[in-house]
Amino acid sequence: MIMYMIITTWIILVYPNTTVHAKCNITSDMLGYKVAQCKDQGLTSVPINLPPDIKKLDLSYNRLTRLGANSFHRYKYLEHLILDNNLMNFLGAKAFIGLSLLRLLSMVRNQLNVSTSYQPGVFESLQNLSALDISRNMNTSNYSDKYNIPVGELCNLRELSMDLVLNATFGEQFKKLHNLQTLRFDYCYVDMLYNETFLDMPVTIKEFHMTTCKHFVVVESGVLIPFPHLKVLNLTNSDIHLKQALSILHPFQNKSMDAILFRGLTRGDFNHGLSTVILTPETMKCILTICIKTLDVSDNEIISVEKGSFSFKYPECFENVMVSANSFSLDNWAFDFFPLLRHMTNIKMFDFSYFPLRFKNAIFLDVVIENNHTTIQRLEDRHRLDRINITIMIPKQIQFIRITHLMGRHDLSEIQAFNSSLRHFEVSYFETDDFPIFTFGGFNSLEHLDLSGIRSDITIGAGKIPLLIHLKTLILKETKLYNILETKTSILSFCPNIRNLDISYNYMWKINSLGKLPYLKHLNLSHNLLDTVPDVVTMFDSLTELDLSHNQLTTIQIKIRNWIDTQHNKIGTFKLYLSNNPLICSCDTKTFLRWILTTKVNLDKNGNYSCWVSSIKTINYTRNVAEDFHHYFVDCDTTVWIKLGISLLVSVLSSLICITLLYNFRWRIIFFFFRNFRRFAEKGLELTFDYDVYVSYSDDCISFVKELQKKVEDDWGFKICFEDRDFVVGESIATERASFIHRCRHVIFLVSPSIVENEWTRFEIERAKYEKFSKNLQKIVVITRDIPLDDIRRIFHYLERCTFNSMASRTRGSTNGLAKATTLVLLMFF
Ligand SMILES: *[C@@H]1O[C@H](CO)[C@@H](O)[C@H](O)[C@H]1NC(C)=O
Ligand SMILES: *[C@@H]1O[C@H](CO)[C@@H](O)[C@H](O)[C@H]1NC(C)=O
Ligand SMILES: *[C@@H]1O[C@H](CO)[C@@H](O)[C@H](O)[C@H]1NC(C)=O
Ligand SMILES: *[C@@H]1O[C@H](CO)[C@@H](O)[C@H](O)[C@H]1NC(C)=O
Ligand SMILES: *[C@@H]1O[C@H](CO)[C@@H](O)[C@H](O)[C@H]1NC(C)=O
Ligand SMILES: *[C@@H]1O[C@H](CO)[C@@H](O)[C@H](O)[C@H]1NC(C)=O
Ligand SMILES: *[C@@H]1O[C@H](CO)[C@@H](O)[C@H](O)[C@H]1NC(C)=O
Ligand SMILES: *[C@@H]1O[C@H](CO)[C@@H](O)[C@H](O)[C@H]1NC(C)=O
Numbered sequence: 001m002i003m004y005m006i007i008t009t010w011i012i013l014v015y016p017n018t019t020v021h022a023k024c025n026i027t028s029d030m031l032g033y034k035v036a037q038c039k040d041q042g043l044t045s046v047p048i049n050l051p052p053d054i055k056k057l058d059l060s061y062n063r064l065t066r067l068g069a070n071s072f073h074r075y076k077y078l079e080h081l082i083l084d085n086n087l088m089n090f091l092g093a094k095a096f097i098g099l100s101l102l103r104l105l106s107m108v109r110n111q112l113n114v115s116t117s118y119q120p121g122v123f124e125s126l127q128n129l130s131a132l133d134i135s136r137n138m139n140t141s142n143y144s145d146k147y148n149i150p151v152g153e154l155c156n157l158r159e160l161s162m163d164l165v166l167n168a169t170f171g172e173q174f175k176k177l178h179n180l181q182t183l184r185f186d187y188c189y190v191d192m193l194y195n196e197t198f199l200d201m202p203v204t205i206k207e208f209h210m211t212t213c214k215h216f217v218v219v220e221s222g223v224l225i226p227f228p229h230l231k232v233l234n235l236t237n238s239d240i241h242l243k244q245a246l247s248i249l250h251p252f253q254n255k256s257m258d259a260i261l262f263r264g265l266t267r268g269d270f271n272h273g274l275s276t277v278i279l280t281p282e283t284m285k286c287i288l289t290i291c292i293k294t295l296d297v298s299d300n301e302i303i304s305v306e307k308g309s310f311s312f313k314y315p316e317c318f319e320n321v322m323v324s325a326n327s328f329s330l331d332n333w334a335f336d337f338f339p340l341l342r343h344m345t346n347i348k349m350f351d352f353s354y355f356p357l358r359f360k361n362a363i364f365l366d367v368v369i370e371n372n373h374t375t376i377q378r379l380e381d382r383h384r385l386d387r388i389n390i391t392i393m394i395p396k397q398i399q400f401i402r403i404t405h406l407m408g409r410h411d412l413s414e415i416q417a418f419n420s421s422l423r424h425f426e427v428s429y430f431e432t433d434d435f436p437i438f439t440f441g442g443f444n445s446l447e448h449l450d451l452s453g454i455r456s457d458i459t460i461g462a463g464k465i466p467l468l469i470h471l472k473t474l475i476l477k478e479t480k481l482y483n484i485l486e487t488k489t490s491i492l493s494f495c496p497n498i499r500n501l502d503i504s505y506n507y508m509w510k511i512n513s514l515g516k517l518p519y520l521k522h523l524n525l526s527h528n529l530l531d532t533v534p535d536v537v538t539m540f541d542s543l544t545e546l547d548l549s550h551n552q553l554t555t556i557q558i559k560i561r562n563w564i565d566t567q568h569n570k571i572g573t574f575k576l577y578l579s580n581n582p583l584i585c586s587c588d589t590k591t592f593l594r595w596i597l598t599t600k601v602n603l604d605k606n607g608n609y610s611c612w613v614s615s616i617k618t619i620n621y622t623r624n625v626a627e628d629f630h631h632y633f634v635d636c637d638t639t640v641w642i643k644l645g646i647s648l649l650v651s652v653l654s655s656l657i658c659i660t661l662l663y664n665f666r667w668r669i670i671f672f673f674f675r676n677f678r679r680f681a682e683k684g685l686e687l688t689f690d691y692d693v694y695v696s697y698s699d700d701c702i703s704f705v706k707e708l709q710k711k712v713e714d715d716w717g718f719k720i721c722f723e724d725r726d727f728v729v730g731e732s733i734a735t736e737r738a739s740f741i742h743r744c745r746h747v748i749f750l751v752s753p754s755i756v757e758n759e760w761t762r763f764e765i766e767r768a769k770y771e772k773f774s775k776n777l778q779k780i781v782v783i784t785r786d787i788p789l790d791d792i793r794r795i796f797h798y799l800e801r802c803t804f805n806s807m808a809s810r811t812r813g814s815t816n817g818l819a820k821a822t823t824l825v826l827l828m829f830f
């Protein structure tokens with residue numbers, strides 16, 4: 001009780017009081033910390049009428065151009081001074097006099113010139129300063145300068161952030177910063193780092209950040225020798241090339257480091273003879289002997305890893321490893337890495353994602369780990385008969401694993417964990433027909449599981465996931481869940497205690513059952529095809545958030561509305577998202593419109609949605625309509641409106657499906673599809689494509705391709721991507737094909753007998769499948785000549801899972817022979 005009173009009093013005392021002083025707000029708490037907030041007041045000089053005992057002064061976003069003598073004389077208790085985003089280009093010698101207690105000084109985004117703006121002695125009185133930030137001042141790129149920043153007096157400085165200019169010469173004064181630990185270069189314009197560049201810097205530096213350098217930097221290998229005690233090296237997104245970055249690590253051999261952050265260093269610089277990266281034991285020589293806690297080599301165009309390149313000497317040091325977004329195949333890497341994984345006894349986080357394997361007929365190596373004995377088997381994809389089962393044991397102490405966007409086959413049959421500390425597990429967008437079984441022995445603490453982008457019939461539908469009683473969040477986006485919801489009712493029984501469930505982007509039009517999830521609080525059903533709110537939601541007694549946006553709802557049934565209100569009253573809050581549904585404002589939905597206006601439930605868009613106003617056949621907002629209902633619906637005769645509502649619904653849906661068609665007497669068209677609907681959906685998903693169609697063809701189709709181009713581009717206004725016209729000369733052909741397929745909305749395969757001989761077709765099919773899978777948007781169009789449907793199915797064995805629907809359709813622009821349509825087969829991919 002006494003404790004409680006003390007706490008309450010304290011809270012009251014600390015509560016800040018505010019006074020307005022000139023253009024500044026002064027706040028202070030009872031602990032004596034007084035802050036003057038003078039942001040964005042158009043000040044051209046430092047205000048002189050503030051209380052003298054302020055400890056923090058914020059003058060950012062004003063118009064200060066120079067600081068003369070004694071600018072802050074009055075405020076001798078200042079500890080924190082912020083002068084960011086002004087126009088300062090001159091700091092007088094006595095500008096900061098009297099600020100002996102100042103600890104933090106920030107002058108980001110001014111116009112301070114490293115060679116001319118700082119008068120000698122300007123920092124003399126800042127004896128207690130521990131952090132100085134003068135970065136983002138030199139915004140013009142190339143000019144070289146001597147640093148005339150008189151930092152020598154800042155004997156307590158621990159952190160320094162500044163710009164790095166071309167051919168920087170720092171000067172002896174930097175050597176005197178005996179306490180400097182962190183050196184951060186922000187705007188970075190160097191193109192050459194010499195062995196001598198940082199010789200003037202003190203040896204005490206532990207953290208060195210040189211990020212986002214704008215030009216390619218040539219680096220001499222001794223450049224980091226002046227920093228023998230470095231613990232953190234951050235070169236993220238600097239254009240340095242991984243090979244050079246690895247070569248400057250030799251001063252740290254046999255030492256330990258907290259972080260080596262080499263993400264995005266490689267941009268393929270052909271001028272310097274450095275393009276993609278091949279890791280060899282030789283290039284990795286130095287890094288292999290370092291004991292590293294966090295290693296990030298993501299996004300470096302590593303295309304190959306030679307055997308032995310990952311044999312780190314101190315695997316037990318690793319806590320976080322990130323190797324995503326490279327292109328190497330898994331062969332040698334797996335050989336090194338999986339055995340290494342067993343020795344990473346302290347690993348907590350592992351990220352291995354975005355690995356496109358781009359080559360057809362790749363030769364795969366399988367790693368078999370049995371009884372401490374590792375063997376490798378070389379297997380060619382085509383001749384493989386037996387699957388070799390690999391079991392991976394997740395290290396006990398690892399907490400976070402992400403493996404996402406992987407393309408390529410794998411032979412994992414089982415992932416095991418025993419008494420695992422794993423909390424976050426993300427295995428998503430993984431193109432595979434066979435998902436590994438998970439077994440969790442002993443206890444497990446998995447809280448977050450993300451299996452998005454993998455067909456749910458091979459994951460949860462196949463019972464591959466064990467009981468996870470601690471699971472709080474389950475994400476199943478784009479998993480074609482409707483496939484298994486039809487037949488299975490208890491698919492979620494492995495995670496009975498989840499709080500959050502995301503099953504958006506699943507093309508579900510109904511949900512029969514999700515099982516009993518008594519603790520479910522957040523349910524995301526957005527981006528589906530629901531036309532009524534499924535009754536199952538009312539089973540979830542703890543639900544407080546329901547996302548139904550981007551569906552096909554026209555209204556919400558009374559039963560669901562009542563249930564939502566009940567939930568809101570019971571739990572105290574309920575969030576409902578309804579935007580981007582084709583809601584209808586009509587006599588029938590009158591009560592629904594009222595409800596949106598009056599309910600206490602928390603609605604997105606403030607409860608104001610666009611709706612189709614049936615009486616005047618236009619779109620308006622629900623609020624406008626509800627407030628002015630009688631104006632819109634003079635006579636609400638129920639039966640009339642039901643009929644109209646239904647017919648409207650049908651016409652809305654069918655107008656979305658605008659079918660275009662392509663036909664030629666020699667070519668049998670199998671597929672084309674609705675263009676407007678797609679455009680509409682893409683807008684929602686924020687996808688953009690440079691081309692509409694990618695056409696894959698063999699040489700014997702060229703004349704037809706020309707005909708096709710004329711029709712499709714000139715008459716219909718689609719944009720086609722042709723190999724012979726659009727490919728950039730000189731690029732690797734595999735990369736080029738892959739990137740074009742990625743940039744096209746749809747892919748057309750012209751299937752002629754010679755397709756079998758075109759070695760690229762399989763690659764293109766693989767790519768198209770991958771793109772289709774990862775976006776769920778592109779359509780694969782197959783136009784055939786002289787090939788029976790069964791053969792096509794064999795070529796595109798992916799298509800076997802698709803339903804073929806025959807539809808009669810309208811023709812368009814039928815004057816040309818090409819477009820004389822008779823029938824059309826629509827491949828329903830979802
Ligand atoms: C001072 O506080 C008022 C009210 O909180 C606010 O409107 C005003 O923008 C503040 N002025 C400054 C300079 O931050
Ligand atoms: C640094 O600040 C402390 C109080 O925090 C003060 O006692 C000391 O005198 C200051 N140092 C200098 C050189 O002014
Ligand atoms: C900095 O000052 C030097 C000397 O006056 C001048 O040559 C240089 O252009 C200035 N740099 C910028 C970015 O203004
Ligand atoms: C550099 O700063 C000056 C003055 O603030 C501004 O006029 C100029 O546009 C900036 N240049 C760049 C490249 O940002
Ligand atoms: C930078 O240098 C390049 C050539 O090295 C030159 O073309 C460019 O104009 C220079 N830019 C500035 C702002 O000086
Ligand atoms: C930078 O220094 C090198 C050698 O010291 C010199 O060759 C080069 O011209 C300098 N670049 C500029 C822009 O001053
Ligand atoms: C830079 O230092 C490295 C390592 O000490 C040395 O091998 C190299 O020759 C030096 N380069 C120059 C130009 O001195
Ligand atoms: C490394 O640099 C990047 C880019 O400046 C920054 O976002 C990141 O926080 C830095 N990492 C660390 C550990 O400081």
Ligand SMILES: *[C@@H]1O[C@H](CO)[C@@H](O)[C@H](O)[C@H]1NC(C)=O
Pocket residue numbers: 253254289
């Ligand atoms: C690192 O340690 C190994 C032996 O453990 C030794 O042979 C090697 O010379 C050392 N390297 C350096 C740079 O100290």
Ligand SMILES: *[C@@H]1O[C@H](CO)[C@@H](O)[C@H](O)[C@H]1NC(C)=O
Pocket residue numbers: 371372
């Ligand atoms: C595997 O190696 C560990 C030590 O590395 C050893 O304790 C264990 O007995 C070995 N297991 C088998 C089956 O040989």
Ligand SMILES: *[C@@H]1O[C@H](CO)[C@@H](O)[C@H](O)[C@H]1NC(C)=O
Pocket residue numbers: 386387388389413
């Ligand atoms: C791999 O596992 C499957 C089923 O899990 C089994 O049928 C097959 O025989 C196993 N293969 C080998 C080589 O152990």
Ligand SMILES: *[C@@H]1O[C@H](CO)[C@@H](O)[C@H](O)[C@H]1NC(C)=O
Pocket residue numbers: 618619620621624625628
């Ligand atoms: C929407 O409704 C309001 C209120 O009835 C009306 O003033 C407005 O013109 C309508 N907008 C359209 C586009 O019909």
